Amino acid sequence: MAQPSWPSLVLAHLRKDLRIEWRSRDAINSMLFFALLVVVLFSMAFDPTRATSREIAGGVLCVATLFASVSALNQAWAREIRHQVLDALRMTPSDGAALFIAKVLANFLFVTVVQAVLGPIFFIFYNLHPLGETWLLALVIPLGTWALVANGTFFAALSIRSRNRELLLPLILFPIFLPALLAMVLSVKTILTGDGTDPHLFWIKLLAGYDIIFTTVSLLLFDTVLEAE
Amino acid sequence: MKKLAILLAVIAVVPLMAWGFYQAIYAAPTEATMGDVQRIFYYHVPHGILAYLFYSINFVGSLLVLLWRRSNPERAIVADAWALSGAEVGVVFSTVVLTTGPIWARPVWGIWWTWDPRLTTSLVLWLIYVSYLLVRRFSSGSQMYTLAAVLAVFGALDMPINYLANRLWRTQHPSPVIAGGPDSGMAPPIAAALGWNVLAWAVWGLLILAFRVYVERRQQTIDRAAANAALAAD
Numbered sequence: 001m002a003q004p005s006w007p008s009l010v011l012a013h014l015r016k017d018l019r020i021e022w023r024s025r026d027a028i029n030s031m032l033f034f035a036l037l038v039v040v041l042f043s044m045a046f047d048p049t050r051a052t053s054r055e056i057a058g059g060v061l062c063v064a065t066l067f068a069s070v071s072a073l074n075q076a077w078a079r080e081i082r083h084q085v086l087d088a089l090r091m092t093p094s095d096g097a098a099l100f101i102a103k104v105l106a107n108f109l110f111v112t113v114v115q116a117v118l119g120p121i122f123f124i125f126y127n128l129h130p131l132g133e134t135w136l137l138a139l140v141i142p143l144g145t146w147a148l149v150a151n152g153t154f155f156a157a158l159s160i161r162s163r164n165r166e167l168l169l170p171l172i173l174f175p176i177f178l179p180a181l182l183a184m185v186l187s188v189k190t191i192l193t194g195d196g197t198d199p200h201l202f203w204i205k206l207l208a209g210y211d212i213i214f215t216t217v218s219l220l221l222f223d224t225v226l227e228a229e
Numbered sequence: 230m231k232k233l234a235i236l237l238a239v240i241a242v243v244p245l246m247a248w249g250f251y252q253a254i255y256a257a258p259t260e261a262t263m264g265d266v267q268r269i270f271y272y273h274v275p276h277g278i279l280a281y282l283f284y285s286i287n288f289v290g291s292l293l294v295l296l297w298r299r300s301n302p303e304r305a306i307v308a309d310a311w312a313l314s315g316a317e318v319g320v321v322f323s324t325v326v327l328t329t330g331p332i333w334a335r336p337v338w339g340i341w342w343t344w345d346p347r348l349t350t351s352l353v354l355w356l357i358y359v360s361y362l363l364v365r366r367f368s369s370g371s372q373m374y375t376l377a378a379v380l381a382v383f384g385a386l387d388m389p390i391n392y393l394a395n396r397l398w399r400t401q402h403p404s405p406v407i408a409g410g411p412d413s414g415m416a417p418p419i420a421a422a423l424g425w426n427v428l429a430w431a432v433w434g435l436l437i438l439a440f441r442v443y444v445e446r447r448q449q450t451i452d453r454a455a456a457n458a459a460l461a462a463d
Contacts, residue, residue, distance in 0.1 A: 158376050162368035171363055175356035176383055179390065182349065213386065221379050224295060228375035 009094040013102030020079070021110065027072040031114045034071060036121065038064035043125055053126040058188030061115075061122055062144065062181055069111050069148060070173065073156040074166050076103060081160060086226075096223035100153065104215075107149045115141060131194030136204070140191065143207045144184035147214065151176055154218040158225050176214075183207040238436050242429070249422075249429035257422035266336050273329040274406075275427040277351075279434050280322040284358065284388055286315030286438070291381035294374055302371075306449055309374045312381060313365065314441035316358050318434055323355045338401065347402035350391040357384040 004012075021027055042060045046052075080086040089099060122128070130137075152173055159168035187203040189195075253271035260267035290312030297305035330348070331341040342348065361384055365377050395402050406415050415423065 155380075158379060159364075159367075161372055161376060162364065164367045168364065168367050172360045172380060175353055175360050178353045178356070179350070179387070214383075217382060217386065221382060224375060225379055228372040 003093060006098055009098040010102045010105070013094070013099050014105055017076075017102060017106035018109070021106070027075060027107075027110050028113055030075075031068040031072045031110065032117060035064040035068035035114055035118050038067055039118070039122060039125060053128060055189060055193065057122070057126050057128055057192055059185045060126075061118075061188065062184050064118070065111060065115060065145065066148060066174075066177070066181070068114065069107070069152055070170050072110060073107060073149075073152040074160070074169055076107060076153065077156050077160040078165070090226060096226040097219050099226070100157075100219065100222040104146075104150050104153045107153055108146060111145050111149055112142070115145065128192060130192045132191040133194075134191065136191050136201075137188065140184060140187045140204055140207065143204065143211055144180060146211050147180035147184075147207065148177060150211070150215045150218055151180075154222065154225070157222070161225075161228060180207060180210050180214075183210065238432075238439075242433050242436055245425075245429040245432055249426040252422040252425045257418055258416070263337055266333060269329050269333045271422050271426045273326060273333065274423060275430045276322045276325040276329070278427060279431055280319050280326060280354075281388060281392070282431070283315045283319035283322060283434065283438065284354075284385065287312045287319060287358075287361075287381055288315075288385040288388075290315055291378035291385075294378040295382075298371075298375055298378075305374065307446070309378070310442050310445040310449065312378065313445055314438050316361050316381070316384075317441060318438050320355065320358050320362065322430075322434065323351070323358065327351060327355060343401050345400040345402055346398045347391070347394040347400045350387065350394045354384070354387050354391050357387055 039060060042056075042064070046056060077086070080089065152169070155172045155176065156169050159165060159172060162168050183203040183206045187201075187207065190203070249271075253268055257268065257271065259265060290308045290310075293308035294305050294312060297308060330351075334343075335341050361377060361380050364380055365373060368376055394400060395404055
């Protein structure tokens with residue numbers, strides 16, 4: 001039998017994940033509600049008046065997404081552990097990288113849906129009127145989400161093999177993700193406040209570089225994690 | 230033979246560290262604007278440099294684990310002992326950097342801490358290697374070696390960012406005095422005091438590293454014997 005092409009393998013994995021999510025809607029529903037709770041909690045804790053809300057809004061949005069996605073990322077692999085699906089996947093002709101990219105794409109889609117729903121609510125709760133170039137948000141948010149989801153998927157696969165599965169992921173993911181979080185928060189803040197502190201879009205470039213480097217390393221090492229015995 | 234080597238190492242380390250202390254506290258000239266508080270530089274900078282050394286040992290050890298884990302498990306375990314010891318000693322040296330920094334910053338800047346790129350990336354580096362040590366706690370068996378080694382590769386990615394932080398950005402942290410461009414450099418007595426302290430702490434750190442590798446190798450032998458005994462009992 002002919003070896004199926006790499007994109008078709010990715011597509012097969014992706015189709016499976018999307019179908020499972022379409023039938024259960026577990027990940028999106030739990031993430032959405034959790035992120036909403038975090039936004040409400042922060043607005044109670046910090047009393048976002050108009051002047052300060054633009055400063056902290058970027059951080060709240062990023063942290064809400066971060067917390068929400070950790071729960072979903074764990075589930076993405078925990079589902080495969082049940083009934084030894086992961087072992088079955090390892091026996092297919094597909095390599096680990098295809099599986100990894102498909103999982104990242106699926107999770108990226110879920111988190112993006114959550115952000116699309118959450119975004120308007122967020123603008124209402126925090127009374128935001130962005131003063132900078134809003135179209136840049138369409139660049140920053142996907143880049144930041146990709147950084148989160150690519151690393152998150154990788155380290156969820158890594159931590160799912162440890163004894164304290166759910167506990168370990170945030171402990172590894174947060175330190176690794178910190179540079180991307182910093183870049184994301186600072187660029188969102190610059191866009192919302194329009195303070196012009198970042199004329200050369202330095203933080204966005206840094207975020208893009210981070211995405212490229214960390215995704216490449218994850219792709220190279222994913223087979224190792226998958227085959228770890 | 231082993232005891233003699235340990236004895237010789239200790240004999241070498243103690244006078245070296247005493248000499249380093251003398252150089253930093255008495256021999257080096259008092260800095261014109263900061264005064265005596267600047268002498269913390271002779272501890273802060275060597276520990277920063279040496280933390281890179283120990284994290285690099287961790288990185289090389291981890292790469293060797295990934296390389297040998299299938300073909301030569303015996304050697305992979307030895308490499309893992311080095312990787313673990315490198316990370317542990319590195320975290321200790323990083324902790325010294327993160328402690329001496331604020332002690333210096335408080336009188337000089339007026340604040341203990343600021344979120345500038347150099348300080349932030351140093352803290353991130355410390356956090357990543359603490360999480361590396363946690364992963365080793367939370368997983369077990371031979372897969373732990375692989376998972377820890379994979380995480381170590383990601384930790385090593387942060388090292389160049391940390392190194393370049395005060396070279397690429399205009400930071401509140403002082404700009405580098407070594408390999409920092411045309412304006413960098415030190416007066417000879419300051420360079421001498423710094424050099425002696427780098428040497429003394431390097432010898433000290435490597436000695437601790439060697440002890441730690443030795444202990445870890447013993448532990449691995451005990452663990453394997455216990456595993457074999459459990460298998461034999463069945």
